[in-house]
Amino acid sequence: NAGVTQTPKFRILKIGQSMTLQCTQDMNHNYMYWYRQDPGMGLKLIYYSVGAGITDKGEVPNGYNVSRSTTEDFPLRLELAAPSQTSVYFCASGQGGSTEAFFGQGTRLTVV
């Protein structure tokens, strides 16, 4: 079972570059989430989606964009990478706040 798949697993970006972190799930979950986790810190919600075509901001959305054109995919876009965006990014899916969230393995991003 694939579950939640994130690509790439690792990436180094230069300041000002852009990239898209990919996330796909095969569990037909309506809800999908993007979190970032800085070293020694907890998970901070960047954006979430409650279904195809619907997205909303989390705690730390600045510098990021998302789209949800299908149930399966929820890409996260960084337009102008900054060193402050160096972090581990986790994508997750579920059926809402009242159910378990399933996580991808994470993307480790370094901006230099």
Add this chain to the structure above:
Amino acid sequence: RKEVEQDPGPFNVPEGATVAFNCTYSNSASQSFFWYRQDCRKEPKLLMSVYSSGNEDGRFTAQLNRASQYISLLIRDSKLSDSATYLCTGGYQKVTFGTGTKLQVIP
């Protein structure tokens, strides 16, 4: 105020000890709560759900106190393999995590 708050620890306990973590939440509309375990550099994985009536799974017990808006996790007879970060969640629609509590079980 953060939706979910935890003591970040670290909690350093000897093997065999009993340790408890608390987590407070601010959104009274939150319906369900969970404890996740996160190993170093890995993704969080569900440890257990938290029900109003309490929930026990082997050495682990989770409880919910709606009146005081907190959830707790009790680990009995701690093992070295319990060393990890424990994250609580509460949410009405979106899943919001606490900062996590780091547990280190010492031989």
